[in-house]
Amino acid sequence: MKLQNIFYSALVLAFACNSNPTTTASSSNEQESTIFSKIDAPIASISPSSEFIQFNNKDGNVIKTNKGSVVVIPKNAFVNADGSLVEGEVKISFKEVFTPSEIILSGIPMNAKNDGVVQPFISDGMFSIDAESEGNKVSLAADKSISVSVPSKREKEDFDFWYFDENIGEWKNTGKRKQTVAEDKVIEFASTINPEMTEKFQSSLAADIASVTTPIDQLKSIEEVNSLKKPMAPAKANDVDFVFNIAANYKQYPELESVKNIMWKPFEASESEISTLKTDMQTKGFDVSIVCEDEVNQIYKINYGSNSILARPVFIGADKEKAVKSYN
Amino acid sequence: MAEKKKKEEQIIAARKAAGQYSKTYSMFTVSNMGVYNCDRFYNYEGQKNNYTFRNGDDEVDNYVFAILEDNKGVIALSSAYKVGDVYSLPTAEIKGFVYTNPNGEILASSHDAKNANTNNDVQLTMRSKSLEDCDQLQNIIKSL
Numbered sequence: 068m069k070l071q072n073i074f075y076s077a078l079v080l081a082f083a084c085n086s087n088p089t090t091t092a093s094s095s096n097e098q099e100s101t102i103f104s105k106i107d108a109p110i111a112s113i114s115p116s117s118e119f120i121q122f123n124n125k126d127g128n129v130i131k132t133n134k135g136s137v138v139v140i141p142k143n144a145f146v147n148a149d150g151s152l153v154e155g156e157v158k159i160s161f162k163e164v165f166t167p168s169e170i171i172l173s174g175i176p177m178n179a180k181n182d183g184v185v186q187p188f189i190s191d192g193m194f195s196i197d198a199e200s201e202g203n204k205v206s207l208a209a210d211k212s213i214s215v216s217v218p219s220k221r222e223k224e225d226f227d228f229w230y231f232d233e234n235i236g237e238w239k240n241t242g243k244r245k246q247t248v249a250e251d252k253v254i255e256f257a258s259t260i261n262p263e264m265t266e267k268f269q270s271s272l273a274a275d276i277a278s279v280t281t282p283i284d285q286l287k288s289i290e291e292v293n294s295l296k297k298p299m300a301p302a303k304a305n306d307v308d309f310v311f312n313i314a315a316n317y318k319q320y321p322e323l324e325s326v327k328n329i330m331w332k333p334f335e336a337s338e339s340e341i342s343t344l345k346t347d348m349q350t351k352g353f354d355v356s357i358v359c360e361d362e363v364n365q366i367y368k369i370n371y372g373s374n375s376i377l378a379r380p381v382f383i384g385a386d387k388e389k390a391v392k393s394y395n
Numbered sequence: 396m397a398e399k400k401k402k403e404e405q406i407i408a409a410r411k412a413a414g415q416y417s418k419t420y421s422m423f424t425v426s427n428m429g430v431y432n433c434d435r436f437y438n439y440e441g442q443k444n445n446y447t448f449r450n451g452d453d454e455v456d457n458y459v460f461a462i463l464e465d466n467k468g469v470i471a472l473s474s475a476y477k478v479g480d481v482y483s484l485p486t487a488e489i490k491g492f493v494y495t496n497p498n499g500e501i502l503a504s505s506h507d508a509k510n511a512n513t514n515n516d517v518q519l520t521m522r523s524k525s526l527e528d529c530d531q532l533q534n535i536i537k538s539l
């Protein structure tokens with residue numbers, strides 16, 4: 068916490084400089100003084116989950132993570148602390164930080180100096196990577212590098228690549244992103260670094276797709292047969308919907324107990340009802356109760372304070388798949 | 396060879412259909428273990444207003460995050476953004492605020508840029524008493 072306070076103090080000067088010219092007179096030297104930051108997760112028990120990639124160092128590896136990044140590791144990439152080649156297995160821990168919630172919970176500092184002034188970052192993909200062998204940290208050999216291709220959401224904007232140097236607590240600019248690349252180019256590049264593992268990677272991709280699509284097809288046919296009798300399947304929230312969450316005790320509602328992270332999408336609600344809901348959510352704490360009005364169409368009445376609104380449960384991202392699983 | 400190419404195309408088509416296909420990638424070259432980021436600086440030249448944050452009667456300071464519109468970014472509020480005792484923030488760009496505490500509680504507030512004043516005292520309300528995972532926080536952010 069002490070280090071964090073030092074960081075904040077330094078930043079005060081930097082930003083005061085930016086926003087209020089009258090305060091800059093004595094700050095320029097101090098602004099150049101140590102700006103120390105560290106990875107400081109706000110909730111220690113929760114952080115973005117890591118994926119682990121295990122492989123024999125003599126083989127390297129090519130994998131695609133669950134969130135879509137492609138990691139290409141050349142053969143004999145890792146060395147021990149004494150510089151000797153790692154003989155045997157290497158385990159890489161790979162954590163992707165893409166969404167605002169992941170950025171918050173990662174605790175990774177999102178500021179850096181821009182022409183001497185500390186400014187916040189807008190990210191188009193962030194990750195951390197670490198490696199060990201038999202419980203000991205290992206590092207990349209001097210003549211080796213790993214290629215990591217991260218899905219881009221802002222392909223047309225100008226971005227730079229940065230590396231966070233934890234020793235000094237600062238981001239280092241490592242160069243400009245000239246352009247994003249298509250997946251076929253990523254795989255083409257992978258095959259120049261590690262052709263054998265790229266071929267295995269492509270085969271496993273095909274098997275993976277087959278295993279993913281078959282249950283979905285089965286699910287569709289089951290839905291068609293039972294669509295008149297069963298409640299509608301869990302729905303996914305799209306980007307333009309207004310949705311809200313409530314701090315309800317779902318254990319009181321058996322039909323909702325088994326699903327996690329329920330969001331609610333207003334059903335046939337007027338603009339004034341939605342406006343009232345937004346205002347109340349922002350300004351008041353309130354008791355909430357949920358009443359199922361129509362089980363087949365999944366319409367619930369949510370009572371909050373002296374108001375109520377009809378809404379349907381919806382899910383975001385992976386939660387929808389989990390909800391579908393639970394529904395079945 | 397043609398068969399292999401065809402198979403690759405089928406794989407990519409299936410991925411696209413399953414929504415698992417990303418159009419393009421940022422390609423990093425990693426020479427050291429650690430944290431890497433594809434970033435640009437957030438520059439804002441427009442109107443800024445003053446903000447303070449409360450949990451009940453208590454003013455909260457650290458671990459307050461301003462969520463930018465369209466989820467394009469997060470500003471971790473620190474003294475860096477303070478002018479005097481208040482935070483100076485880009486009103487038009489903010490969709491809401493999230494406050495986390497070490498007990499895993501999440502408080503939040505939506506932000507109505509149109510009705511923002513020069514000075515805003517933001518009351519944060521409880522959204523989760525025990526955060527379970529990143530997805531739950533992302534849902535709270537989406538609801539702002």
